Amino acid sequence: xxxxxxxxxxxxxxxGVNSPVRALxxxxxFYTSKGEGPFLITEDGKKIVDYVLGYGPLILGHSPEKVRNxxxxxxxxxxxxGTPSRIEVELAKKIIFHIPSAQKIRFVNSGxxxxxxxxxxxxxxxxxxxxxxxxxxxxxxxxYGLIEAGSAVSEYGITISKGIPKDIVKTVLLCEYNDLTCVxxxxxxxxxxxVIMEPVMGNYGVIPPxxxxxxxxxxLTSAFGTLLIFDEVIxxxxxxxxxxxxxxxxxxxxxTLGKIxxxxxxxxxxAGRREIMDSITPAGEVFNAGxxxxxxLSMAAGLxxxxxxxxxxxxxxxxxxxxxISQEVDQMMKIDHVTHRVGSMMQFFLGVKExxxxxxxxxxxxxxxxxxxxxxxxxxxxxxxxxxxxxxxxASHSQNVINFTIDKxxxxxxxxxxxxxxx
Ligand SMILES: Cc1ncc(COP(=O)(O)O)c(C=O)c1O
Ligand SMILES: N[C@H](C=O)CCC(=O)O
Numbered sequence: 001x002x003x004x005x006x007x008x009x010x011x012x013x014x015x016g017v018n019s020p021v022r023a024l025x026x027x028x029x030f031y032t033s034k035g036e037g038p039f040l041i042t043e044d045g046k047k048i049v050d051y052v053l054g055y056g057p058l059i060l061g062h063s064p065e066k067v068r069n070x071x072x073x074x075x076x077x078x079x080x081x082g083t084p085s086r087i088e089v090e091l092a093k094k095i096i097f098h099i100p101s102a103q104k105i106r107f108v109n110s111g112x113x114x115x116x117x118x119x120x121x122x123x124x125x126x127x128x129x130x131x132x133x134x135x136x137x138x139x140x141x142x143x144y145g146l147i148e149a150g151s152a153v154s155e156y157g158i159t160i161s162k163g164i165p166k167d168i169v170k171t172v173l174l175c176e177y178n179d180l181t182c183v184x185x186x187x188x189x190x191x192x193x194x195v196i197m198e199p200v201m202g203n204y205g206v207i208p209p210x211x212x213x214x215x216x217x218x219x220l221t222s223a224f225g226t227l228l229i230f231d232e233v234i235x236x237x238x239x240x241x242x243x244x245x246x247x248x249x250x251x252x253x254x255x256t257l258g259k260i261x262x263x264x265x266x267x268x269x270x271a272g273r274r275e276i277m278d279s280i281t282p283a284g285e286v287f288n289a290g291x292x293x294x295x296x297l298s299m300a301a302g303l304x305x306x307x308x309x310x311x312x313x314x315x316x317x318x319x320x321x322x323x324x325i326s327q328e329v330d331q332m333m334k335i336d337h338v339t340h341r342v343g344s345m346m347q348f349f350l351g352v353k354e355x356x357x358x359x360x361x362x363x364x365x366x367x368x369x370x371x372x373x374x375x376x377x378x379x380x381x382x383x384x385x386x387x388x389x390x391x392x393x394x395a396s397h398s399q400n401v402i403n404f405t406i407d408k409x410x411x412x413x414x415x416x417x418x419x420x421x422x423x
Contacts, residue, residue: 002031002043020152021055024385026374035062037396040382048382049401053392055384056202056234057259059318059344060308061396067263070304071297079297088294091303095261095271098241098306100251101230102271106280107294111233111258112140114268115196117280117288118256119144121270122194122227124286125279132186132195132226134177136358136388138203139196139231139256147172150203150358155386177201177357178209180216187224194227194254199244202234202390204358205347206340209248218250227276233258233268234390237306239343240315247343260309263301266292314395318344321393321402328406332413338364344393348372361388368416375412381405 006028010016017023030048034041038061040048050062060067074087088107096102108114119131131144138153139145146153146161147169153161160169173190175182177197186192195217201207221228230252235244237260245251254272261267270288271277279286308314326346330339338349349355350372351365369387376383381404383391 003028005031005043020156021384021386021389024152024155025377026370026385030377037061037063038394038398038401046380048377048380049397049405051381051383051391051393051405052389053394054264055259055389056238056392057262057264059238059260059392059394060305060314061394064305064308064396066308067301067304070300071263071265074296074300077296080292080295082291084294085296085299087296087299087303091261091299091306094303094306095257095269098243098246099232099236099255099257099271100242100245101253101255101273103274104277105269105271106277106288107299108268108270108288108290109266109292109295109298110140110268111231111256112142112145112268113290114233114256114258114270115139115145115229115231116142117286118229118231118254118270119194119196120288121272121276121279121286122229122254124284125276126193126225126227128191128193128226129171130173130186130190130192131171132173132175132183132192134175134197134201134358136177136204136207136361137196137198137201137231139198140233143168144172145196148174148358150201150388152386152388154204154358154362155388176359177207178213179357180213180220183217184220187220187226192224192226194229195221196229196231198234199230199232199248199250200235200239200342200345201358202345204361204388205349205355205364206342206345206390207355207357207361208340208342210356211248214248214250218252221253227254228252229254229256231256234345237261237309238345238392241306241309260305261302262298263303263305265298265301267298267302308395312395315343317395318393318397321397322346322391324402325393325405325409329409329413332410335368345390346393347387347389347391349387371416372412375415376408379408379412381408
């Protein structure tokens with residue numbers, strides 16, 4: 001039973017979990033025993049439709065056959081060599097073929113490692129120290145990024161994580177998303193090594209960039225000799241094979257990837273222009289290394305996932321699922337709200353009329369969202385336990401599953417109205 005595991009876990013792990021967002025499921029997190037297509041099967045025997053999907057990587061759903069087979073095939077051959085292997089070359093070629101900004105790549109083990117190394121890389125390459133980041137963007141759990149970050153950082157009310165030296169905080173300049181004036185001001189006043197951004201915000205709910213903002217950042221950074229990093233850990237291979245940069249036609253200098261390129265196994269990657277990437281050790285002097293870098297199992301899962309994305313209608317299905325659900329729910333809601341969807345990423349902001357940055361997203365009604373999450377979970381539908389996360393769909397979300405989900409939203413929204421008198 002989940003409750004028994006939860007009781008034990010609280011003695012074993014800080015806050016009972018190994019990543020804080022998981023503790024937001026109330027009254028206690030359910031424990032999953034199996035993932036199957038669009039479903040999670042819990043330790044309590046419940047079958048739940050999953051719109052969290054491992055927080056993004058599982059664009060094909062849980063345990064898709066082709067990916068599972070490729071992992072099993074690799075398991076037979078061993079899973080860690082401490083030498084290069086054929087499969088890392090194959091995955092690298094695929095990513096470089098699809099991602100416009102990628103000429104060379106370095107595989108690491110998480111999105112956190114990817115952005116940490118990307119920031120070090122742009123500093124090393126330019127010889128400058130300052131970084132511009134955006135309020136509510138989340139780039140993983142390292143010192144350079146935990147300043148006004150989104151996701152669980154903001155959900156738990158942390159503006160700057162304890163433990164980060166003040167001198168590091170001083171190197172990070174903060175702007176509001178979709179505010180080009182702020183970026184221009186800092187680029188003029190400071191010697192900025194890099195701008196790091198989520199090309200679509202996915203860690204403060206979903207917030208798309210305005211066209212003139214994302215294009216303007218590219219123009220401004222080029223003019224000031226500042227490198228532009230797109231953190232595509234969520235959007236890479238989710239918003240299409242060429243990611244957000246393909247969708248918006250804006251090519252950054254450096255791209256960070258993770259999640260989908262590992263097919264659900266741990267991964268991260270830094271990719272970019274050849275001359276920039278050649279600053280990384282052993283070609284250059286920006287240090288990176290890792291026992292598990294390019295581990296064959298993650299390579300195998302990532303390769304099989306991208307091959308599926310290339311050869312099936314996975315994007316059509318997952319995008320259509322998000323489109324139908326977001327449109328139907330949008331119609332059902334009777335209170336002020338904002339619905340944002342980009343491809344197979346979506347989120348609803350309740351009690352507000354406009355959301356173009358984190359400050360506006362923060363004004364959304366958190367308790368109403370949590371109530372929605374809790375009631376849906378009771379009905380067998382799992383959306384993130386935080387408004388700051390993204391609701392994802394996958395290629396395994398069939399019409400039946402979508403219809404079931406919409407029915408549950410209808411029921412729950414009616415009940416929320418009755419309970420609170422506000423929906
Ligand atoms: C945009 C973005 N960058 C970086 C990260 C960090 O990735 P990871 O959790 O794999 O360290 C995440 C998610 O956690 C993310 O959403
Ligand atoms: N928003 C985070 C990454 O995208 C969620 C994952 C986590 O913090 O466990």
